[in-house]
Amino acid sequence: MKQVFLLGDPLGHSLSPAMQNAAFRAAGLDWEYVLYETPREELRAAVARLRAEDCAGANVTIPHKEAVVEWLDDLSDGARRIGAVNTIVKRGDKLIGENTDLYGFLQSLRDADVDPRGARGVILGAGGAAHAVAFALAEAEASSLVILNRTESRARSLAVVLGKHHPQLEITVNRNGALGRANLIVNTTPIGMPPREDQSPMPGTFPRGAVVFDLVYLPAQTRFLRDAERAGARTIGGIGMLVHQGAAAFELWTGRDAPTQVMVEATEAALRETEHATRYP
Ligand code: NAP
Numbered sequence: 001m002k003q004v005f006l007l008g009d010p011l012g013h014s015l016s017p018a019m020q021n022a023a024f025r026a027a028g029l030d031w032e033y034v035l036y037e038t039p040r041e042e043l044r045a046a047v048a049r050l051r052a053e054d055c056a057g058a059n060v061t062i063p064h065k066e067a068v069v070e071w072l073d074d075l076s077d078g079a080r081r082i083g084a085v086n087t088i089v090k091r092g093d094k095l096i097g098e099n100t101d102l103y104g105f106l107q108s109l110r111d112a113d114v115d116p117r118g119a120r121g122v123i124l125g126a127g128g129a130a131h132a133v134a135f136a137l138a139e140a141e142a143s144s145l146v147i148l149n150r151t152e153s154r155a156r157s158l159a160v161v162l163g164k165h166h167p168q169l170e171i172t173v174n175r176n177g178a179l180g181r182a183n184l185i186v187n188t189t190p191i192g193m194p195p196r197e198d199q200s201p202m203p204g205t206f207p208r209g210a211v212v213f214d215l216v217y218l219p220a221q222t223r224f225l226r227d228a229e230r231a232g233a234r235t236i237g238g239i240g241m242l243v244h245q246g247a248a249a250f251e252l253w254t255g256r257d258a259p260t261q262v263m264v265e266a267t268e269a270a271l272r273e274t275e276h277a278t279r280y281p
Contacts, residue, residue: 001031001032002029002030002031002032002054002055002056003031003032003033003034003054003055003056004020004031004032004033004034004055004057004058004059004253005033005035005036005046005049005050005055005058006033006034006035006036006058006059006060006061007036007038007043007046007047007058007059007060007064007068008037008038008059008060008061008062008063008064009037009038009039009062009063010037011035011036011037011061012194013193013194013218013274014035014061015217015218015242015267015271015274016033016059016242016246017033017034017035018266018267018269018270019242019243019246019263019266019267019270020033020246020249020250021033021266022259022262022263022265022266023246023247023250023258023259023262023263023266026259026262027254027256027259029254031056031254036049036058038064040063040064040067043067043068043071044071047068047071047072047088047095048071050088050090050095051093051095055090056090056253056254057087057089057090057252057253058087059086059087059088059246059249060085060086060087060088060128061086061128062127062128062129062190063127063128064128065084065085065086065127065128065129065131066083066084066127066128066131068085068088068097069084069085069097071095072085072088072095072096072097073094073095074094074095074096074097075096075097075098076096076097076098078098078099078102079097079098079099081135081165082099082102082131082135083161084099084127084128084129084131084132085098085099085128086098086099086100086101086132086245086249087099087100087245087248087249087252087253089252089253098249098252099132100244100245100246100248100249100252101128101129101132101133101241101245102132102133102135102136102139103245103248104241104242104243104244104245104246104248105132105133105136105213105215106140107241107244108213108236108240108241108244109140109213109236111240112211112236112240114184114211114236115140116137116140116141116142116184117140117141117142118141118142119137119140119142119143119184120142120143120144120181120183120184121137121142121144121145121146121183121184121185121186122145122146122147122148122178122179122182122184122185122186123137123145123146123147123148123186123188124148124149124185124186124187124189124201124202124203125148125149125187125188126147126149126151126154126155126157126158126188127154127188127189129188129215130147130149130158130188131158131161133186133188133215134147134158134162135165137184138165138166138169139166142169142184143169143170144169144170144171144172145162145169145170145171146171146172146173146175146178146179146182147159147171147173147174148173148175148176148203149173149174150189152173152174155174156173159171159172159173176203176204179204179205179207180204180207181207182207182210183207183209183210184211184213185202185206185207185210185211185212185213185228185233186212186213186214187201187202187213187214187215187216187224188215191216191224192214192216192219192224193216193218193219193222194218197219197222197223197278198223199223200222200223200227201224202224202227202228205231206227206228206231206232206233207231207233208231208232208233209232209233209234210228210233210234211233211234211235211236212224212225212228212233212234212235212236213235213238214235214236215238215241216237216238217237217238217239217241217242217271218271218274218275218278219275219278220239220271220275221237222237225237239267239268239271242267243260243263243267246263246267247260247263250263
């Protein structure tokens with residue numbers, strides 16, 4: 001019996017246990033995906049726990065994707081470039097940080113037939129997920145990127161690392177006026193999920209005809225996406241990205257192909273259940 005942990009705080013509405021446990025069962029693995037609520041001051045001890053024999057790896061979520069880098073033995077090239085880790089893999093006695101969010105985001109755009117090449121992007125947020133989205137858009141040859149974040153210094157440091165790797169990309173920080181020119185807007189903040197399900201992170205009006213992507217997957221239809229749809233935008237919710245990043249993590253931990261369809265069905269069933277439970281507590 002092996003365990004895979006999800007390190008984050010808070011973890012209340014995670015769909016990952018349903019998704020990954022269904023995948024382990026389908027693959028005939030006696031493995032268990034377990035929530036490991038980790039306050040900031042316990043992150044180091046939680047990473048040390050992953051070194052035990054019975055642990056096969058981990059996912060990392062809000063708010064630790066950047067901070068966890070310090071406690072790992074090595075990073076994949078992608079995770080090093082991005083500066084954020086959402087998956088930890090064990091190679092011998094080493095803990096290696098990986099990032100499958102970048103792949104999950106691009107794959108979800110592909111599913112929706114959206115090509116980000118030449119896009120004028122806006123990213124709301126500048127945390128771990130924003131790093132993956134920003135590098136994904138840069139690597140897919142978006143033409144410009146505006147990063148809007150509550151804490152401006154964090155948006156600036158993302159702009160600096162991104163600019164070093166992608167000097168051709170036009171990057172602007174905290175300029176709301178740039179929204180009107182955008183044709184791809186991505187929310188990477190947790191605004192819109194409980195307890196902020198009645199809020200939207202959008203600081204202005206949606207430009208007509210833009211593609212609007214919300215990384216939040218619970219509820220499936222956030223206020224951000226509803227407002228965008230009303231303004232005539234095309235919308236993409238976070239569930240597809242969740243499954244794609246989870247499938248890539250499964251393959252890194254197990255060395256096997258992910259049972260993607262099983263993961264989609266388990267995640268959608270868990271989403272329906274959780275939505276019902278949050279609406280009628
Ligand atoms: P994180 O590293 O903690 O970053 C959170 C970001 O949101 C920061 O930029 C933070 O701004 C901003 N933020 C948080 N609360 C805010 C508030 N009340 N008002 C304004 N800004 C606020 O977290 P993360 O790991 O990037 O995750 C962010 C969200 O993306 C989570 O909801 C997570 O579930 C979701 N996500 C989804 C997927 C998927 O597959 N669908 C994948 C990854 C992440 P400050 O810098 O000012 O603190």
